[in-house]
Amino acid sequence: MSDAAMVDPVVSLHNVTKTYIRGGTEVSVIRDLSFVIPAGTFLAIMGPSGSGKSTLLNVMAGIDRPTSGSVVVAGTRLEQLSEGEMARWRARHIGYVFQTYNLIPVLTAAENVELPLALTHLTRRERADHVKTALRLVGLADRMDHYPRQLSGGQEQRVGVARAIVSDPTMILADEPTGNLDRESADDILTLLARLNRELGKTIVMVTHDPRAAERAQMIRHLEKGLLEMPP
Numbered sequence: 001m002s003d004a005a006m007v008d009p010v011v012s013l014h015n016v017t018k019t020y021i022r023g024g025t026e027v028s029v030i031r032d033l034s035f036v037i038p039a040g041t042f043l044a045i046m047g048p049s050g051s052g053k054s055t056l057l058n059v060m061a062g063i064d065r066p067t068s069g070s071v072v073v074a075g076t077r078l079e080q081l082s083e084g085e086m087a088r089w090r091a092r093h094i095g096y097v098f099q100t101y102n103l104i105p106v107l108t109a110a111e112n113v114e115l116p117l118a119l120t121h122l123t124r125r126e127r128a129d130h131v132k133t134a135l136r137l138v139g140l141a142d143r144m145d146h147y148p149r150q151l152s153g154g155q156e157q158r159v160g161v162a163r164a165i166v167s168d169p170t171m172i173l174a175d176e177p178t179g180n181l182d183r184e185s186a187d188d189i190l191t192l193l194a195r196l197n198r199e200l201g202k203t204i205v206m207v208t209h210d211p212r213a214a215e216r217a218q219m220i221r222h223l224e225k226g227l228l229e230m231p232p
């Protein structure tokens with residue numbers, strides 16, 4: 001890792017543990033995890049089902065709070081934020097891509113993409129411009145007024161990616177973004193994520209089961225029982 005990367009991580013986790021109570025006993029999903037993600041990295045996190053991948057992503061997004069330890073993302077120590085501050089912080093810094101797209105069926109592609117901008121101070125005109133740019137970036141400028149049911153799975157996920165980038169966030173977190181797609185659509189989404197990383201310098205953290213998807217990232221880490229396998 002270069003000195004610059006050490007100086008400028010987008011994510012730093014220090015001794016992060018996340019514990020749930022299940023059936024009266026404490027279960028550690030993430031155990032004493034410490035690592036940094038340098039700015040501009042495209043990282044894939046792999047690991048068996050239940051190993052804590054989604055939990056880790058949610059901790060980085062400020063959706064889940066760790067039981068102990070500290071999480072610094074984009075220069076902010078997340079445990080210091082109230083729920084309201086966290087929502088505003090997340091809107092500014094995090095774009096999230098879901099396995100099942102999570103589009104709202106009664107809204108058009110453009111309206112879905114515009115949703116994260118509700119928490120910003122942009123004017124209506126500026127919001128429309130951002131939406132157009134995001135949909136153009138994912139190659140769906142001609143589908144702005146289509147509803148999710150009028151789109152293929154691959155196109156729906158491209159709308160999902162447009163929604164994740166519309167506010168120009170610091171980091172994109174993608175939880176199994178290709179899990180519901182056929183090989184060709186999956187490749188399109190991975191190519192798109194790689195482009196956003198390369199051309200726009202977005203830091204991307206992608207959770208995936210699929211080794212072929214993980215290969216498209218610059219760096220792969222394996223999570224096993226809440227512990228991250230670190231490079232030699």
Ligand SMILES: Nc1ncnc2c1ncn2[C@@H]1O[C@H](COP(=O)(O)OP(=O)(O)OP(=O)(O)O)[C@@H](O)[C@H]1O
Nearest residue numbers: 020021022029047048049050051052053054055056
């Ligand atoms: N809110 C919760 N309450 C209790 N247990 C939880 C909660 N959220 C997650 N868990 C447990 O934590 C463990 C890790 O879950 P997580 O979803 O992070 O794993 P994962 O690696 O993403 O799995 P998958 O690949 O199946 O999505 C699981 O055993 C899960 O049941």
